[in-house]
Structure formats: structure tokens, C-alpha cells
Amino acid sequence: MATINRFADLHDDITAWRRDLHEHPELLFDTHRTSGVVAAKLKEFGCDEVVEGIGRTGVVGVIHGKTNKSGKVIALRADMDALPIHETTGVEHSSKTDGKMHACGHDGHTAMLLGAATYLAETRNFDGTVVVIFQPAEEGGGGGKEMVDDGMMDRFNVQEVYGMHNMPGLKVGEFATRVGPLMAATDEFTLHVEGLGGHAANPAACIDTTVVASHIVVALQTIVSRNTDPLESVVVSVTSFETESKAYNVIPQRVEIRGTVRTLTPEARDMAEAAVSRIVENTAAAYGASAKVKYKRGYPVTKNHADQTAFAASIAREISGDAMVHDDTDPVMGGEDFSYMLESRPGAFVFVGNGDTATLHHPDYDFNDDLIPVGCSYWAKLVETAMPA
Ligand code: NI
Numbered sequence: 001m002a003t004i005n006r007f008a009d010l011h012d013d014i015t016a017w018r019r020d021l022h023e024h025p026e027l028l029f030d031t032h033r034t035s036g037v038v039a040a041k042l043k044e045f046g047c048d049e050v051v052e053g054i055g056r057t058g059v060v061g062v063i064h065g066k067t068n069k070s071g072k073v074i075a076l077r078a079d080m081d082a083l084p085i086h087e088t089t090g091v092e093h094s095s096k097t098d099g100k101m102h103a104c105g106h107d108g109h110t111a112m113l114l115g116a117a118t119y120l121a122e123t124r125n126f127d128g129t130v131v132v133i134f135q136p137a138e139e140g141g142g143g144g145k146e147m148v149d150d151g152m153m154d155r156f157n158v159q160e161v162y163g164m165h166n167m168p169g170l171k172v173g174e175f176a177t178r179v180g181p182l183m184a185a186t187d188e189f190t191l192h193v194e195g196l197g198g199h200a201a202n203p204a205a206c207i208d209t210t211v212v213a214s215h216i217v218v219a220l221q222t223i224v225s226r227n228t229d230p231l232e233s234v235v236v237s238v239t240s241f242e243t244e245s246k247a248y249n250v251i252p253q254r255v256e257i258r259g260t261v262r263t264l265t266p267e268a269r270d271m272a273e274a275a276v277s278r279i280v281e282n283t284a285a286a287y288g289a290s291a292k293v294k295y296k297r298g299y300p301v302t303k304n305h306a307d308q309t310a311f312a313a314s315i316a317r318e319i320s321g322d323a324m325v326h327d328d329t330d331p332v333m334g335g336e337d338f339s340y341m342l343e344s345r346p347g348a349f350v351f352v353g354n355g356d357t358a359t360l361h362h363p364d365y366d367f368n369d370d371l372i373p374v375g376c377s378y379w380a381k382l383v384e385t386a387m388p389a
Helices: 006-023 030-046 106-125 145-151 209-220 222-229 265-285 305-322 338-344 368-385
Strands: 049-054 058-066 071-081 128-136 158-169 180-183 185-193 234-243 254-263 291-297 302-304 347-353
Touching: 006 030, 006 106, 006 368, 030 049, 030 058, 030 128, 058 106, 071 106, 071 338, 071 368, 106 128, 106 158, 106 368, 128 145, 145 291, 145 338, 145 347, 158 305, 158 338, 158 368, 180 222, 180 265, 185 265, 209 222, 209 234, 209 265, 222 234, 222 265, 222 291, 234 265, 254 265, 265 291, 265 302, 302 338, 302 347, 305 347, 305 368, 338 347, 347 368
Parallel strands: 071 128, 071 158, 158 347
Antiparallel strands: 049 058, 058 128, 180 302, 185 254, 185 291, 234 254
């Protein structure tokens, strides 16, 4: 692998940073310690500008190259937040906060971007400006959106933006990406179904909300099986079904259903949203019950831009060779709020292999520190190639 030698020297330091972050996981926008550590390090590295408090707890560092004839500004982004999961890895650097853990490797993403920042600030072997973005609240809070809404892209004159995420199951050094939709739009629905509660021994005097809600769950499956173009990808998952009563002898008045809808195109997204309302309201009506639908659009599709994706793949090939870089991988139906940055500026998101580890969001997951020189070299080479000195 053609990683940059300097990252072999820095590997132990960056690993120590990563493990420190792992021991101190913070959720959503509550990344106060993490943001503080990041800002302090960026200042210590000699970044030309370090700005805190963008998108609440986001941090941005600016590094100017030796020259700036090109006027180019490229942004690299890492996420900083952890998950509400009880860690079971048993590793020495396990979470010190019960019920919170870095189960998605954002500790590794932050450490690798810090590693790249220290190298870029010490070498400055490029013509232009690098903006390093550390965002909170990737796991459901929309921290990426808040940073964009805070005017980050205009304030730092960002022209292109790049992101990466580790991926268990891909070998260390393996990269995967694609032009167009790489990750799904993630929408949520909450359904309130109301029938007529009463004594379980006398269903004829009731409208059995549990039965109505069960029909709704089954009918929702037809959005994928009957309403979606067979060559498109849509996911509809019901994830919560709660009746008002836990009693054996009560037909409940109300049932609350929750779930998620994942789509890769605006057309499929509109279709699925309309279908949820149509199916839920009409199925309830068919049984004499009623239903209210709350449909919340979440992260948009993470859509890679063609030129920047081809460029990102070329950098990955330089590091890992052709056989380890898949530039037409299948999309995944998970979501990613880097999507907001890609809506704002052209750029590319890539997956980098975490090796044969537990899957993302699993209590046994740990970021693979062997990936550090790969991820850091990818960032550094991307900058030095896009803006040659
Ligand atoms: Ni993640």
C-alpha cells in the first residue's frame, strides 16, 4: 500500500487520540469534550484559523498551503458523535460512560482527519486552502445540516467537500464508492390508530384497534412489493408497535406504530410518502377506525457528484491499487447527513474498509486502528493532488 510515510511515524499518536475519544463518547450535539479536544489540537498543529460553535458544537479548521495561486478551497469532513449503546467489546479503551459508545467509528474518523490536519499544517505542500470540518450529531441530529445552515460553506468559501466512513466487511485499504446515490434518504413515520376500546370478551361492541393496526403493518409492505418499480430500491420497516394497554382482557383504544422509509430517488420518496398516508388512512377507515399519520422527512439521499467521485477513486487507487477500489459499488440503504453538504457543494463520499470486525452500531464494534494510515493518506493525497504546489 502506498501510504504516506509520515503517517507511519504518527500512527501511535493518532491511535492514542482515537482511543481517548473512544473512552469518552458523547451523543448528538453534546460533543463538548470532543469538540474541545479537536479545537485544541487544531490550534496546536498551527492551523491558520480555528472556529468553534458552528452548528452548535461543530469545529472548523483552516490550513493555507505554501501558495494560493489557484484560489481553490477544499473541505474534508469527519463526524464526532457516538451512540446510545452499551459497549461489550471488553477492550482496554472501552467507553467510560455506561450506555454510550463509539459504535460507528466516528472516533476513528475524527482522529484520522486530525492526523491529516497535523500533516497538512506541517508540510503545506499544496497551492490553495484546506478546510477541515468536524461535525456533531450525525446519528440522527442533523449536525451536518446545522453547520451548512450556519453558513459554513460560504463563510469559508468551500468549493468542494469530501467525506469518508469506515465499513466493516471491506478489507483495510479497500475503498468503495459510486457516482449518484450512495446512501438513502431516511424518513420516519408515526401512526396513531384509534378504534373503540372495551372488554376483550365483547369484541363486537368494540373496534379492535390491534387488529386494525396489524392490517396496517401488513398493508405497508405493499409499498415495496406492489408500488415500487422492481428495479428501484425502497425499504419500509415498522420498528415499533405499542398498544395502550398491557392487560389480557382489554381491547385498547389506541395503538401507536413507528417506522422508517428509505429511498434513493426523489420520485420513490414522494411515492412512498403518499402511499403511507393512503394505506394507513384507508385501511383504518375500512374497519371503521381512524388513523393519523405523522411523516417526517429526514436526511436526503447522499448523492455523489461525478467529477469529484472519479477524482476520489483515483486517489484511492494511488494508495491501494486498482483491485482494492470499487467505484461502482451498490448503494446502501443507511442514511448519512453528509448528504446536506453534498447538496450544498460538489463532492464525494467514500467507504473505507474496517476489516473483519463487528458491524456498525453493534455493541462489539470497534474502529480498526490499522486503517489510520490509509484514511490519513487518502485525505493528504486528495489535497496535494487537487491543489498541486
Ligand atoms: Ni456513522
